[in-house]
Amino acid sequence: MKNEKQVILVIEDDQSLLMAIQDKIQRNGLAVITARSAEQAMLCLSKNSRVDAIWLDHYLLGREDGIDFVQKIKHNDSIWKNIPIFVVSNTVGPDKVEVYIRLGVVKYYTKAEKRLDGIIADIKNYIQNININN
Amino acid sequence: MQKNGIRKKMVISCFLITLIVIAAVSVFFIVNTGKLVSGEVLDRIISELLFITPFILAFVVLIIYLIASKIVAPIKKLREAAGFLAKGDLNREVSVKTQDEFEDMANSLNEMALNLRSDKIELQRYSQGLEKTVKEKMEDLENKVIDLKIARDKILSAANDIDEERQKTIKEKDKIDAILHSIGDGVFVVDKDLRVVIINEVAANMAGYKAEEVLGKKYTDKLKFIFEETGKVNSQFIDKAFETKAVQKMFNHTVLIDKDGNKIQVSDSAAPLLDADFNVVGCVVVFRNVTKERDVDKAKSEFVSLASHQLRTPLSVINWYSEMLLGGDVGKLNEDQKKYVEEVYKGNQRMVELVNSLLNVSRLELGTFIVEPEPIDIVALAKSAASELKPQIAGKKLSFKEYYGDSLPMFNADSKLLRMVFQNLLSNAVKYTPDNGEVSVNISIIDAGENLGDKKVEEKSFAISVSDTGYGITAGQQDKIFSKLFRADNARGKDTEGTGLGLYIVKAIVDLSGGSIWFKSEENKGTAFYITLPIGGMKKREGAKKLG
Numbered sequence: 001m002k003n004e005k006q007v008i009l010v011i012e013d014d015q016s017l018l019m020a021i022q023d024k025i026q027r028n029g030l031a032v033i034t035a036r037s038a039e040q041a042m043l044c045l046s047k048n049s050r051v052d053a054i055w056l057d058h059y060l061l062g063r064e065d066g067i068d069f070v071q072k073i074k075h076n077d078s079i080w081k082n083i084p085i086f087v088v089s090n091t092v093g094p095d096k097v098e099v100y101i102r103l104g105v106v107k108y109y110t111k112a113e114k115r116l117d118g119i120i121a122d123i124k125n126y127i128q129n130i131n132i133n134n
Numbered sequence: 135m136q137k138n139g140i141r142k143k144m145v146i147s148c149f150l151i152t153l154i155v156i157a158a159v160s161v162f163f164i165v166n167t168g169k170l171v172s173g174e175v176l177d178r179i180i181s182e183l184l185f186i187t188p189f190i191l192a193f194v195v196l197i198i199y200l201i202a203s204k205i206v207a208p209i210k211k212l213r214e215a216a217g218f219l220a221k222g223d224l225n226r227e228v229s230v231k232t233q234d235e236f237e238d239m240a241n242s243l244n245e246m247a248l249n250l251r252s253d254k255i256e257l258q259r260y261s262q263g264l265e266k267t268v269k270e271k272m273e274d275l276e277n278k279v280i281d282l283k284i285a286r287d288k289i290l291s292a293a294n295d296i297d298e299e300r301q302k303t304i305k306e307k308d309k310i311d312a313i314l315h316s317i318g319d320g321v322f323v324v325d326k327d328l329r330v331v332i333i334n335e336v337a338a339n340m341a342g343y344k345a346e347e348v349l350g351k352k353y354t355d356k357l358k359f360i361f362e363e364t365g366k367v368n369s370q371f372i373d374k375a376f377e378t379k380a381v382q383k384m385f386n387h388t389v390l391i392d393k394d395g396n397k398i399q400v401s402d403s404a405a406p407l408l409d410a411d412f413n414v415v416g417c418v419v420v421f422r423n424v425t426k427e428r429d430v431d432k433a434k435s436e437f438v439s440l441a442s443h444q445l446r447t448p449l450s451v452i453n454w455y456s457e458m459l460l461g462g463d464v465g466k467l468n469e470d471q472k473k474y475v476e477e478v479y480k481g482n483q484r485m486v487e488l489v490n491s492l493l494n495v496s497r498l499e500l501g502t503f504i505v506e507p508e509p510i511d512i513v514a515l516a517k518s519a520a521s522e523l524k525p526q527i528a529g530k531k532l533s534f535k536e537y538y539g540d541s542l543p544m545f546n547a548d549s550k551l552l553r554m555v556f557q558n559l560l561s562n563a564v565k566y567t568p569d570n571g572e573v574s575v576n577i578s579i580i581d582a583g584e585n586l587g588d589k590k591v592e593e594k595s596f597a598i599s600v601s602d603t604g605y606g607i608t609a610g611q612q613d614k615i616f617s618k619l620f621r622a623d624n625a626r627g628k629d630t631e632g633t634g635l636g637l638y639i640v641k642a643i644v645d646l647s648g649g650s651i652w653f654k655s656e657e658n659k660g661t662a663f664y665i666t667l668p669i670g671g672m673k674k675r676e677g678a679k680k681l682g
Contacts, residue, residue, distance in 0.1 A: 016451045020458060027463055059443055090446040112446045112486045116454040117461065 342393030546671020
């Protein structure tokens with residue numbers, strides 16, 4: 001699997017941010033697919049055979065939010081339930097963070113407090129270590 | 135009474151007998167001697183006879199008398215005695231000492247008198263006893279009659295009282311009914327079997343029924359309370375009230391389903407009703423429609439949430455694009471370009487901080503935040519906050535001193551809020567102290583009456599002090615230091631960074647925890663902030679969001 005790049009699905013509603021994130025991830029040698037709503041994200045998952053990690057914002061376009069999305073893919077019959085999820089959002093109360101953690105996301109970041117390269121480095125590390133273990 | 139009957143009879147009898155004897159003898163003599171003697175001698179004999187006759191007569195009378203005495207006297211005595219006896223005089227004793235039948239009779243009479251006397255006495259005693267008994271019994275009866283009268287009176291008065299009480303009760307019930315119906319909240323009372331015994335209009339209306347339809351039935355029939363999230367029946371608050379005999383409150387997450395199936399968000403509380411022996415006999419439930427309240431709360435916290443999201447998104451854009459520019463991702467920057475982009479980046483960072491602080495302030499003001507205290511190690515918290523400043527401390531070559539009391543107990547506090555206090559005070563101290571200065575933090579326990587920063591402490595508390603040898607606060611501006619967005623002139627002069635909200639937030643948090651904050655400062659000498667927090671810790675507070 002060394003030839004194929006690892007794929008990160010970025011689900012973010014703001015276009016400017018989406019562009020910046022996409023750019024940075026690509027500069028880190030990984031592939032990116034993007035979605036701006038939970039519905040779009042589900043489509044992406046079904047169309048793409050390979051997704052190694054998910055970058056998820058809480059507030060999304062459309063009626064569903066990040067939690068709805070996580071609930072959708074984390075239930076027992078889902079083939080995507082083992083994809084590591086990193087929630088990167090701006091303001092989510094600790095009660096919602098708890099919900100995310102309970103649902104099984106890997107980590108939660110507050111955008112405004114974190115550097116872009118920091119988050120991406122974290123994600124990259126995580127999925128590459130998983131691959132090594134596999 | 136024949137007074138001298140016997141004597142008379144005896145005397146007459148003896149006299150007659152004597153006469154007869156004399157006559158007989160005389161006749162005999164005369165007859166016999168008449169033949170022999172002549173007239174003269176005969177006369178002489180007859181005259182001698184006549185001469186003797188009185189003497190004989192007297193002699194006979196005497197003898198008769200003696201005999202009579204011997205017989206008549208005792209008989210007389212006996213007669214006397216019997217007479218007395220007959221009259222009822224039992225105290226006389228007759229003395230006849232003739233040593234014959236008369237004496238016996240006298241003795242018998244005496245004995246009889248004695249017996250009669252003792253019988254009489256006994257009879258008297260008996261009769262007295264009887265009298266006494268009868269008297270007593272009469273008294274008893276009288277007393278009983280009195281008692282019965284008293285009892286009857288008491289019953290009558292008790293009946294009156296009961297009637298009065300009944301009237302009072304009816305009045306009270308009417309009063310209670312009136313109160314219940316004028317209460318704005320829904321109120322209902324269930325008995326041990328969970329049947330509704332009282333329900334007011336508000337409660338019935340909310341549920342969509344008439345009071346009569348609900349009374350007497352189990353409350354679960356018509357008053358359907360469910361958990362908001364799961365839709366499952368919520369009978370917890372009543373069950374727990376019965377179980378624990380304590381008031382149960384459920385602020386959120388209970389929904390009442392009315393007759394038409396509409397969901398009404400309610401906040402309820404259940405209080406057990408206890409009798410004199412502390413047994414639960416029922417439960418009072420009060421609940422109200424909090425849809426509006428919840429909506430307002432929700433709206434408030436959503437506003438803050440939305441505001442923070444909307445405000446922060448563009449800030450994140452600026453943040454990351456500046457980051458990428460500075461990182462050379464889209465080409466290398468020359469020195470000036472780098473400098474300028476750095477300014478953009480720094481300006482943005484300040485904006486981020488300001489937005490954070492404003493959001494916290496807004497939550498504080500709207501009251502939509504949560505205080506969740508748990509036992510925390512205050513020293514560890516302080517150290518962790520301090521460690522975040524290590525780069526700045528090192529950069530300014532500040533001397534950082536820490537004094538922590540020995541074996542300080544755990545403190546019941548919301549760690550996020552307390553952390554903000556330390557972060558703020560420490561970062562201020564570091565920010566507003568020139569190079570080579572000193573910053574120190576001190577945490578200890580202080581007893582009531584002890585002195586802290588020139589103030590006497592009222593109760594046993596945690597004492598925190600953060601001091602520095604920095605720019606200080608001008609005397610003229612000290613009173614405004616805790617106000618929103620206030621920055622002292624010298625601070626603004628030295629350092630353009632700073633929101634002016636930090637101390638406001640710190641004070642709000644300290645006040646919330648039941649503590650106090652004050653400071654001592656002298657311009658260009660330094661500042662020391664003092665905080666006391668009650669040993670008991672922070673109190674839990676319900677709300678919509680956590681601060682920060």
